[in-house]
Amino acid sequence: xxxxxKDLPIGGVILEAANTKKYATGDWRxxxxxxxxxxxxxxxxxxxxxxDSAVCLVDGKVxxxxxEHCKGCGxxxxxxxxNVKAITMIEEAKAKEGK
Amino acid sequence: MGKxxxxxxxxxxxTAMRQINPDVCAxxxxxPSTQVMEQxxxxxxxxxxxxxxxxxxxxxxxxxxxxxxxxxxxxVMTATSxxxxxxxxxxxxxxxxxxxxxxxxxxxxxxxxPINIHGDHSDSMGARDSGWIQIYAENAQEAYDNQIQTVRIxxxxxxxxxxxxxxxxxxxxxxxxSLELLDDKTVRDFAGEYKATHPLLDVEHPVTYGAxxxxxxxxxxxxxxxxxxxxxxxxxxxxxREYKKLSGRGFExxxxxxxxxxxxxxxxxxxxxxxxxxxxxxxxxKGEKVGLLRPRVFRPFPYNELSDALSNVKAVAIMDRADxxxxxxxxxxxxxxxxxxxxxxxxxxxxxxxGLGGRDLMLPDIETVYRELRDIKNTGKIRTVSExxxxxxxxxxxxxx
Ligand code: SF4
Ligand code: SF4
Numbered sequence: 001x002x003x004x005x006k007d008l009p010i011g012g013v014i015l016e017a018a019n020t021k022k023y024a025t026g027d028w029r030x031x032x033x034x035x036x037x038x039x040x041x042x043x044x045x046x047x048x049x050x051x052d053s054a055v056c057l058v059d060g061k062v063x064x065x066x067x068e069h070c071k072g073c074g075x076x077x078x079x080x081x082x083n084v085k086a087i088t089m090i091e092e093a094k095a096k097e098g099k
Numbered sequence: 100m101g102k103x104x105x106x107x108x109x110x111x112x113x114t115a116m117r118q119i120n121p122d123v124c125a126x127x128x129x130x131p132s133t134q135v136m137e138q139x140x141x142x143x144x145x146x147x148x149x150x151x152x153x154x155x156x157x158x159x160x161x162x163x164x165x166x167x168x169x170x171x172x173x174x175v176m177t178a179t180s181x182x183x184x185x186x187x188x189x190x191x192x193x194x195x196x197x198x199x200x201x202x203x204x205x206x207x208x209x210x211x212x213p214i215n216i217h218g219d220h221s222d223s224m225g226a227r228d229s230g231w232i233q234i235y236a237e238n239a240q241e242a243y244d245n246q247i248q249t250v251r252i253x254x255x256x257x258x259x260x261x262x263x264x265x266x267x268x269x270x271x272x273x274x275x276x277s278l279e280l281l282d283d284k285t286v287r288d289f290a291g292e293y294k295a296t297h298p299l300l301d302v303e304h305p306v307t308y309g310a311x312x313x314x315x316x317x318x319x320x321x322x323x324x325x326x327x328x329x330x331x332x333x334x335x336x337x338x339x340r341e342y343k344k345l346s347g348r349g350f351e352x353x354x355x356x357x358x359x360x361x362x363x364x365x366x367x368x369x370x371x372x373x374x375x376x377x378x379x380x381x382x383x384x385k386g387e388k389v390g391l392l393r394p395r396v397f398r399p400f401p402y403n404e405l406s407d408a409l410s411n412v413k414a415v416a417i418m419d420r421a422d423x424x425x426x427x428x429x430x431x432x433x434x435x436x437x438x439x440x441x442x443x444x445x446x447x448x449x450x451x452x453x454g455l456g457g458r459d460l461m462l463p464d465i466e467t468v469y470r471e472l473r474d475i476k477n478t479g480k481i482r483t484v485s486e487x488x489x490x491x492x493x494x495x496x497x498x499x500x
Contacts, residue, residue, distance in 0.1 A: 005319035010259060010327070011198035012320045013297050014307035 021069075025052055029072030031089040033065055039086035046076035046087060101279040101346065108239040108271035109134035111278055112178070112204045112264075115246035117142045118286035122173030122293075125153040125164035129183035130216045131268040132206035136178055158183040162190035162201075169199035170308045172298025174250065177201070180268060181208035184222045188229070194261045195230025196324060197308060200253030200293075201261040203231070204246060207369070207420075208268040209456040217457020218268035220368065220421040224430045230324060232262040232331055233398040235368045237354070239276035241395075242266040244342065244349050247281070250290050251338045257330040259296070267370040269457065281346060289345060328399050335396055352401040354393040355408060357383055361390025363472035364409065364446075366435065367418040368394060371453070371460050378465040389469050394431070406438040412446040414475040416468050420454045428452070428485035447475050450485035464489050 009015055033046075042062055047055040054070035056063055077087040106114065113135050116124070124143075126136040136152075143152045151168075155161040158179055165175045179187060184205060194201050205223050209215040223233060232252060236242040242264065249262040266272060281289075297306045312320060339351045354372070357379055358364065365375050372393040382389045392408055392415075394401075409415055419429020426433060428450030439445050451468060453460050468488070475481055487493060 002315070003319070005322040005326070008316070008319055008323060010296070010320075010323060011196065011308070012310060012312050012316070013197075014310050015297065015304075017305040017307075 025071045026068045031072045045079045049079045108242045111239040111243040113138035119290045120148045121176045123168035125161045127161045131272045132178045132180040158186040162187040172295035174293040175201045178204035180206045181222045191229040198259040202249040205265040206272045215456040224421040236266045240278035255334045270370040356391035358390040362388040364390040364412045364415045366392045402438040410444040414447045414472040418451045452487045
């Protein structure tokens with residue numbers, strides 16, 4: 001149950017630090033990044049540039065995306081070096097249909 | 100008994116601020132409120148207060164700095180007028196929405212264009228929907244008294260809203276008036292210590308202010324803000340009563356002048372009420388049952404109390420020192436009309452727009468309004484619902500009497 005007006009802290013103040021994790025910025029995405037790990041050189045540019053910390057590492061290497069928070073801005077795909085281009089943006093609707 | 104002094108309204112307010120000793124004042128000078136901060140900056144320079152005074156590059160920045168300082172956890176004050184208040188507009192709503200108990204001395208002045216530095220209420224009336232509590236003073240004494248009360252109202256835990264304490268530009272702000280001051284300790288004790296709820300400077304408990312608030316929560320926050328304004332009704336009364344005990348002075352929601360048996364009445368804000376009282380005295384001496392109702396609190400508007408105060412009057416003129424172009428009358432008129440809508444007993448109401456840009460309201464003008472009210476009472480007929488008075492080019496007798 002979401003809180004009613006009597007139970008919220010006044011003035012829209014957020015009392016919990018670092019709680020943006022709870023805000024699913026991924027649900028307005030229209031394009032989603034997909035990574036080809038065979039091409040990826042693990043330069044970490046996408047990881048550095050992602051504004052939502054949605055590029056996830058496994059054992060220190062770029063591995064997948066956190067689709068709950070990835071908003072589909074496409075910065076990672078642009079920043080992936082021209083001679084690599086390991087990230088493609090595909091339509092979210094198509095991805096959901098499993099195409 | 101306090102000390103009797105001769106001060107301008109501006110210096111009276113600056114004195115109240117000195118006695119309260121706020122943490123931060125951020126301001127930008129604008130006539131006629133400049134003297135408030137000019138005087139206060141002397142107190143800062145002389146080491147009479149601990150206040151951090153921030154001279155900003157505009158009023159928008161001044162209110163922004165006030166908001167930042169309030170978020171940090173400080174007791175914050177500022178002063179402005181007219182275009183300055185207009186430039187603060189965006190930030191006024193933010194101060195109220197973020198529930199910061201900032202207090203602002205608003206020295207009322209006309210809004211441009213045409214450019215004019217004199218007193219009318221178009222500045223603060225334009226801000227009436229910004230979520231600020233608004234209190235209007237008749238004279239320097241009341242401006243001083245109100246200023247002291249603002250912090251207690253704003254900071255009350257049931258309220259936590261900003262308060263605008265208004266006085267008329269030049270007439271009150273610059274004329275030297277005799278008034279009684281409380282001693283510093285009494286004021287400081289009355290104001291008490293401010294405790295911020297979630298100060299940013301409390302680094303052990305980090306919080307976020309000003310986060311995005313969409314369809315899912317915005318309305319809940321606005322509903323809570325509306326409740327705070329509702330709660331302020333009781334707080335304003337309690338604080339006024341406590342202050343009266345301390346000083347022997349002051350009004351609650353409004354002042355009634357010969358209203359007990361009044362058949363016709365004028366409703367008017369701020370300094371012009373003083374002029375109306377002179378006319379009431381003269382007409383009462385001739386046995387005419389005239390009265391005056393001077394609202395002190397405009398936001399929250401005391402609907403029930405004000406409409407009760409008028410329920411036995413036959414005809415009333417609501418006099419506005421501001422217009423709301425395209426509406427049926429000035430802002431005060433509209434409030435009273437809606438306040439009285441649900442009353443069984445309703446006086447006949449007319450509206451007079453007066454005093455724009457500092458235009459004088461003279462004794463004969465007021466007498467003419469009372470005479471018109473007397474005719475309305477006798478005949479039940481209204482010539483016109485709302486009109487400008489003391490303006491050249493109108494047919495009515497105002498200014499000619
Ligand atoms: S699309 Fe944008 S949000 Fe999503 S992973 Fe790439 S950079 Fe991050
Ligand atoms: S920018 Fe491209 S190459 Fe570099 S880590 Fe990301 S996906 Fe791999």
